Amino acid sequence: MIKVGIIGGAGYTAGELIRLLINHPDAEIVFIHSNSHAGHRITEVHEGLYGETDLTFTDALPLNDIDVLFFCTAHGDTRRFMESHNVPEELRIIDLSMDYRLKSDDHDFIYGLPELNRRAICHSRHVANPGCFATCIQLGLLPLAKNLMLNDDIMVNAITGSTGAGVKPGATSHFSWRNNNISVYKAFEHQHVPEIKQSLCQLQNSFRSEIDFIPYRGDFPRGIFATIVVKTQVAQEELERIYEEYYAEDSFTHLVRENIDLKQVVNTNKCLIHLEKHGNKLLVVSCIDNLLKGASGQAVHNMNLLFNLEETVGLKLKPSAF
Numbered sequence: 499m500i501k502v503g504i505i506g507g508a509g510y511t512a513g514e515l516i517r518l519l520i521n522h523p524d525a526e527i528v529f530i531h532s533n534s535h536a537g538h539r540i541t542e543v544h545e546g547l548y549g550e551t552d553l554t555f556t557d558a559l560p561l562n563d564i565d566v567l568f569f570c571t572a573h574g575d576t577r578r579f580m581e582s583h584n585v586p587e588e589l590r591i592i593d594l595s596m597d598y599r600l601k602s603d604d605h606d607f608i609y610g611l612p613e614l615n616r617r618a619i620c621h622s623r624h625v626a627n628p629g630c631f632a633t634c635i636q637l638g639l640l641p642l643a644k645n646l647m648l649n650d651d652i653m654v655n656a657i658t659g660s661t662g663a664g665v666k667p668g669a670t671s672h673f674s675w676r677n678n679n680i681s682v683y684k685a686f687e688h689q690h691v692p693e694i695k696q697s698l699c700q701l702q703n704s705f706r707s708e709i710d711f712i713p714y715r716g717d718f719p720r721g722i723f724a725t726i727v728v729k730t731q732v733a734q735e736e737l738e739r740i741y742e743e744y745y746a747e748d749s750f751t752h753l754v755r756e757n758i759d760l761k762q763v764v765n766t767n768k769c770l771i772h773l774e775k776h777g778n779k780l781l782v783v784s785c786i787d788n789l790l791k792g793a794s795g796q797a798v799h800n801m802n803l804l805f806n807l808e809e810t811v812g813l814k815l816k817p818s819a820f
Contacts, residue, residue, distance in 0.1 A: 500524055500805055503564040505531045505579065506571035507555055510661045511594055513544040514794035515568060520551050522798065522812035524805070528564050529556050559583070566590040566801055570794075573597060590804050591624045592797050598626040599693045610800045612809065613637060613748050614697055619803045627800065630792025631656055631713060632690040634722045636697050637751055637769045638784035641744035643701035647730055651707050656724035657714040662788050670715060681715050688713050720789050721760040726782040734775040741771060749810045750791065750799070763787050767795035767813045790815070 502519055506512055507530035519525045530540060536557035541548045543555075561567065567589055569576040577597040585591070591607075598607035608618045610625040611633065619625055628636070635654055642648050660676050670681065688711050698705045716723075730737070741753045751769040758770045767790045772783040786792050795813055802809045 501564040503567045507532045511793040512570035514789045569593045594627045625800045629690040630788040632693045634724045634786045638782040641741045643698045650729045653727040654711040657716040658722045659718045659720040661720045722788045723785045766815045
């Protein structure tokens with residue numbers, strides 16, 4: 499049984515992570531750390547877990563009692579923790595913040611996108627979980643990069659649910675503003691672009707193109723729906739073969755020949771991809787659940803790989819029928 503600790507246990511991603519882990523046949527949660535909620539039942543914050551757990555939050559950090567530590571912390575907090583605590587050398591770490599996603603000589607974290615780095619993840623101790631937008635967009639582009647086909651600028655539009663803004667209410671996340679509304683934010687400057695470029699360069703050394711990314715805030719709670727436009731003369735049939743070949747061994751990413759929609763992936767760890775050729779332009783449609791494939795589901799996937807488990811264990815989730 500894998501002994502698990504969680505730091506930053508009160509947010510949306512932590513709630514999803516706890517839900518997955520208490521139903522995981524090979525994992526046992528030892529502690530869920532939260533200074534502000536210490537002593538309170540988990541269900542006082544994550545009310546959807548009533549009847550499933552009697553765990554309470556704690557301010558203790560028994561790091562020697564666990565095998566893997568998940569960070570569901572704000573950006574910057576994981577690095578500060580790592581630099582200020584004596585972390586056991588053999589402890590596996592999966593960080594859901596953006597602190598270690600970019601490769602650097604000052605850390606040994608592996609970028610935790612299984613469809614790109616599965617083998618490296620299996621042999622690592624520290625994993626940096628990808629960003630949600632980054633996951634959705636990269637999965638739409640990796641087969642093209644693998645075949646050295648990204649030689650022009652890439653146009654990306656993607657819309658995300660309100661849970662992507664975190665649990666703390668804000669001016670652009672509360673219901674009365676978000677409902678029946680849509681808006682652009684961080685156009686061309688989103689923080690996930692560098693990690694996307696890093697992954698594409700990993701597969702295509704010659705990649706130097708711009709990624710013109712326009713993110714949107716959507717009026718739905720969860721999910722990311724992205725449309726990507728790239729230029730290519732390659733025929734639709736060959737492109738479909740390229741995508742199917744790239745994802746042939748992947749359990750969660752699927753090419754779909756019919757048009758796709760967001761409800762097909764919400765509450766699952768899937769990424770669905772659809773291709774359409776229009777003249778010399780290829781439209782790639784990619785969608786995920788931002789809290790699962792874009793965060794906690796992917797984190798559990800990485801845990802399964804770290805501990806040599808079958809990668810779908812605890813993640814065979816089904817979308818709602820409606």
